[in-house]
Amino acid sequence: MSTVRRRTAATAAVLALAAGLTACASSAGGDSAKPAASGSASSAPKPSGTVTVFAAASLKESFTDLGKKFEAANPGVKVTFNFGGSSALAQSIVGGAPADVFAAASPATMKTVTDAKAATGDPKVFVRNTLEIAVPKGNPKHIAGLKDLTGVKTALCAKEVPCGAAAVTALTAAGVNLTPVTLEQDVKGALTKVELGEVDASLVYRTDVKADAAKIDGVDFPEAAKAVNDYPITALAKAANADGAAAFVAYIQSADARKVLTEAGFQAP
Amino acid sequence: MTVTAPPAPARSARRRRQRQRIPYALLLPALLGLAFLVLPLVGLLVRAPWSALPEQLSSPEVWQALKLSLISATAATAVSLVLGVPLAWLLARTTFPGRRFIRALVTLPLVLPPVVGGVALLLVLGRNGIVGRWLDSAFGLTLPFTTPGVVLAEAFVAMPFLVISVEGALRAADPRYEEAAATLGASRLTAFRRVTLPLVAPGIGAGAVLAWARALGEFGATITFAGNFPGRTQTMPLAVYLAMESDPEAAIALSLVLLAVSVAVLAGLRDRWLSAP
Numbered sequence: 303m304s305t306v307r308r309r310t311a312a313t314a315a316v317l318a319l320a321a322g323l324t325a326c327a328s329s330a331g332g333d334s335a336k337p338a339a340s341g342s343a344s345s346a347p348k349p350s351g352t353v354t355v356f357a358a359a360s361l362k363e364s365f366t367d368l369g370k371k372f373e374a375a376n377p378g379v380k381v382t383f384n385f386g387g388s389s390a391l392a393q394s395i396v397g398g399a400p401a402d403v404f405a406a407a408s409p410a411t412m413k414t415v416t417d418a419k420a421a422t423g424d425p426k427v428f429v430r431n432t433l434e435i436a437v438p439k440g441n442p443k444h445i446a447g448l449k450d451l452t453g454v455k456t457a458l459c460a461k462e463v464p465c466g467a468a469a470v471t472a473l474t475a476a477g478v479n480l481t482p483v484t485l486e487q488d489v490k491g492a493l494t495k496v497e498l499g500e501v502d503a504s505l506v507y508r509t510d511v512k513a514d515a516a517k518i519d520g521v522d523f524p525e526a527a528k529a530v531n532d533y534p535i536t537a538l539a540k541a542a543n544a545d546g547a548a549a550f551v552a553y554i555q556s557a558d559a560r561k562v563l564t565e566a567g568f569q570a571p
Numbered sequence: 572m573t574v575t576a577p578p579a580p581a582r583s584a585r586r587r588r589q590r591q592r593i594p595y596a597l598l599l600p601a602l603l604g605l606a607f608l609v610l611p612l613v614g615l616l617v618r619a620p621w622s623a624l625p626e627q628l629s630s631p632e633v634w635q636a637l638k639l640s641l642i643s644a645t646a647a648t649a650v651s652l653v654l655g656v657p658l659a660w661l662l663a664r665t666t667f668p669g670r671r672f673i674r675a676l677v678t679l680p681l682v683l684p685p686v687v688g689g690v691a692l693l694l695v696l697g698r699n700g701i702v703g704r705w706l707d708s709a710f711g712l713t714l715p716f717t718t719p720g721v722v723l724a725e726a727f728v729a730m731p732f733l734v735i736s737v738e739g740a741l742r743a744a745d746p747r748y749e750e751a752a753a754t755l756g757a758s759r760l761t762a763f764r765r766v767t768l769p770l771v772a773p774g775i776g777a778g779a780v781l782a783w784a785r786a787l788g789e790f791g792a793t794i795t796f797a798g799n800f801p802g803r804t805q806t807m808p809l810a811v812y813l814a815m816e817s818d819p820e821a822a823i824a825l826s827l828v829l830l831a832v833s834v835a836v837l838a839g840l841r842d843r844w845l846s847a848p
Contacts, residue, residue, distance in 0.1 A: 389816040455716070460799065462817040483716035484798025485805075487813070495798075499699040500715050 352380045353546035354400060356391040358407035358464065358533065359488035360431060360506075363513040364566040365405070371562070372553050379546060387463040387488035388412075395420055395538065402547035405535040405554070407431070407489075407507075408464030412534040422541075425534035428555050429568035432530050433468055434508040435521040436496045443502045447523045448476040454502035457495040460485040464531050465492070469505040471529035493518065507531075509567040532571065612830065619827055620820045627824035635802045636810040637828060643718060643806060644786035647725035648733075651782045655733040656775060660763065662734070663741035664749075674738075681731045688727050689795025696723070696796075720797040721804050725786035732785055733778040740774020741767070777840075784836060788829075 353372075357365050362385045369381035384391065384401070388411035395401055396418040404421070405428075406412040412425050437445050443454050458480075459466030466485065473480055483501060486492040492504040497517050511520035535554055537547035553559055560570065620627065627633070662674050680688055696703040696714045706712045714720040748770060752762040768775075790808040797804040799813065807829050814822035 387816065393816055393819070457798070460813055460816075462813060482800065484800050486799065487794075487816075498693065498697060500693065500697050 347545040347548075349376050349379050349543075349546040349549035351378075351543050351546055352382055353402050353543050353550050354382050354384070355403040355405065355550065356384045356386075356395060356399070356401045357403075357405040358388045358391070359385050359490045360407055360465065360510055361385065361405055361533070362490065364509070364563050364568070368554065368559050368562055371558070372550060375553075376549065379549075381550065385488075385490075387459075389414070389462045389464075390487065398540075400540075400542060401538055402541035402543050403535065403537055403550050405533060406464070407533055408467060408531050409534055410467065411464055412536070415536070415538070420539050421536040422539050422544075422547075423536065425536035426551070426555060427532045427534050427571040428559075429533045429563050430530050430571055431507045431509055431533060431568055432526045433465070433472055433505050433523075434511050434526065435523060436493055436504050436506045436511050436514075436518050437502065437521060438496060438499060439517055439519055441519050441521065445503055445521055447521070448473060448478045448480075448525060451480055451503055451505075452478060455500075456480060456482045457484050457486055457492045457501040457504035458482040459489055459492050459505070460487060463488055465489040465505070465507060468529040468531050472505070472523070472525045475528040476523070476525040507567075512567040530569075533568075615823060615826055615830065619823050623820065624824055624827070627821055628828065632801055632810070633825060633828065636805055636807050636825070639718070639721070639802065639805065640787055640807040643721045643725055644729075644783050644789075646722040647729050647786040647789075648779050648783045650722060650726040651730040651733045651786075652775070652779060655730045655778075655782075656737055656768075659734045659737035659741060660767070663738045664746070664767075677734055678731050680728050681735070685728050685789060685791030685793075686795050687791075689724060689792035692724060692727060692792065692796040696720075715796055716798040716800065716804060718797075718803055721793055721806060724792040724796040725789045728789055728792050729782040729786040733775075733782040736778030736781060737771060737775050740771040740778075743774075744770045780836065780840060784833070787832065 355365065355369070362383075365383060365385075369383060372381055373379055384399075388406040388408060391404065392406065392411045392414035395404055395415050404412070404415055406415075406425075409425075409427075412421075415421050416425065435445055435448070435451070437443065443450070445451065445454065458469045461467055461470055465488075484495065486495065486504075489506050489510055493506050493510050493514060495501045496504050497514065503521075508520060508522075508526075511518050535551055537544065537551050541547040564570065658677065662670065662677070693715060694700050696706070698704065698707055698713050698715065703714065706714070714723060744767065748766050749762045752766045753759070757765065788808055789806070790812065793804070793806060794809055794812075799805050799809050801810075805813075807825060811822050811825045811829070814825055
């Protein structure tokens, strides 16, 4: 038998393995954060350039909308978003991911960033959010409260992300001992599992239910009041676009933005 | 896929080649490449919380994830062997219309991003999937979010490695042995069992190790199709990823365990690969 051909096959297989391993490695953001732009502390500099915003997954719809409005109000400014689980975003910011603004779904995940001295000043709470049970349209399993979740397939957020921490608080308050089928990395993951019909219910924010009202119904439960999440926002210390970051943070706290956010189902802080 | 020792006449030629100076244009990028591959692993070892390591690794969650990883990777390899070896045989030893196309299809998961594989599996085998709906209604069987689901996701990405490896071995093996067996009255199945299999056993072994290693490291398809739940579907790579979000030290400790397993696999294979000519 020919050694050469076998050796070629071996090489090909090893190369293919390497390619596969590379493909599955997920990037968590580079290390090369640019140094802070010249710290001219003028009160209201005109924002320009690109503002990079890292925001909790639950803010996806409303922030995308607000980003467009902000761009329209500030010609020449472009807002790019990175939506994801707050804890993963916080870790990547601490790791040096190039971001100008961070909006988290809980003070605990924001603390990761402030502890690493990566934020400028104190983060400001701009909205609050509560949980709801997401079920497929029409609520086929007739779920009326947290206790009904024990008998069905349920997706929760992992306890590391804010919606998961809130879910644990709510379930503990209700005295419900629930074994979910999966713990998702962000709230949208938990929501899509319901949308796909792979689970019967999931605990998500009421804003997520509202944003996906065509396919999802929401079920309120009293214990949600015990697990309210504050959403803090801050400009970041290593922001490449410090003026743009400050302007965006100010805009999110404006009356205009508040209106959009409350329409999406968020509560005023 | 054994790499046999180089034939003797090559020796003197190689010695002559070694006496020449190595050109810097090759040496420099080669050393950079080496550093690029090795440095991250060194970084892992340097940053490892060695004093807290026993405590980190003695938590039941770590062993739960490791046990699940080892079991599911082994099961995925078994699935790949049972289905992949006959598939490789079909591709290497028979001719049928569209064989090249089928072969391309078989190798597709090699280049397909694993996450896409997970989405595809979910759409086919999920509760509302084409096949999954039928499995659910006929047998009450649902695969997503279960350990068998993890095995399926891993087998999906790992099996092509085995098929390619075994097919290569089969093509390299001399078909005349099988023909000889046939002239002695052996059926095609007997010839496969008694002649072909022993002949390509090293190729099957190497393919199985490749598939096992790929299955052990599987992340994208697993988290998409099987979700994430400790003890049921949370394998080591998923545990590392999630730990990185809240407790980087735990993530480093878990990574060290996976690194140790990988080194152990390489050590076990050193005769086969590391002693390459």
